[in-house]
Amino acid sequence: MAQGETNIPTPDDRQVVVCLYCNKPQEVGRKTLSMTCKFCNKSLRLQDIPLKGYEARRSIETLGIVTVEKKGNVVTDKILCGGLVVRGKVKGNVKSRGPVLVGPEAEIKGDVTAPTLAVGAGAILEGNYNIGPETPKPPQGGMKALPP
Numbered sequence: 001m002a003q004g005e006t007n008i009p010t011p012d013d014r015q016v017v018v019c020l021y022c023n024k025p026q027e028v029g030r031k032t033l034s035m036t037c038k039f040c041n042k043s044l045r046l047q048d049i050p051l052k053g054y055e056a057r058r059s060i061e062t063l064g065i066v067t068v069e070k071k072g073n074v075v076t077d078k079i080l081c082g083g084l085v086v087r088g089k090v091k092g093n094v095k096s097r098g099p100v101l102v103g104p105e106a107e108i109k110g111d112v113t114a115p116t117l118a119v120g121a122g123a124i125l126e127g128n129y130n131i132g133p134e135t136p137k138p139p140q141g142g143m144k145a146l147p148p
């Protein structure tokens with residue numbers, strides 16, 4: 001009895017990533033470091049980005065975690081990331097898919113959009129903070145209680 005060779009990849013080798021730009025989920029190998037979105041053809045980075053010194057960049061974009069170390073000082077237009085850990089300084093607008101952790105005495109100057117935010121004592125936050133799951137806001141106003 002000859003058995004056919006089965007070549008089914010185990011689910012552990014795959015991960016689902018959601019494109020930073022078009023928000024479409026797609027499956028990639030777990031060890032993939034960068035890829036091109038199947039839907040919008042933009043290149044996506046998947047690895048974590050550690051920033052340890054002064055960095056001036058137009059943008060920092062990854063589906064991984066961006067970590068700004070204590071001596072890090074990041075100046076950028078925008079950070080699009082899967083998560084953010086700040087122990088140093090960040091100047092720029094942040095849009096994170098995952099939790100944003102701001103260490104004690106860290107500093108963010110810019111707008112932050114993230115599902116959750118944890119801030120250590122003594123951290124400095126300057127900007128507009130939009131924290132919470134991305135749900136459509138219910139229409140507000142309109143129906144006021146009428147006097148009897």
Ligand SMILES: [Zn+2]
Nearest residue numbers: 019022037040
């Ligand atoms: Zn895309």
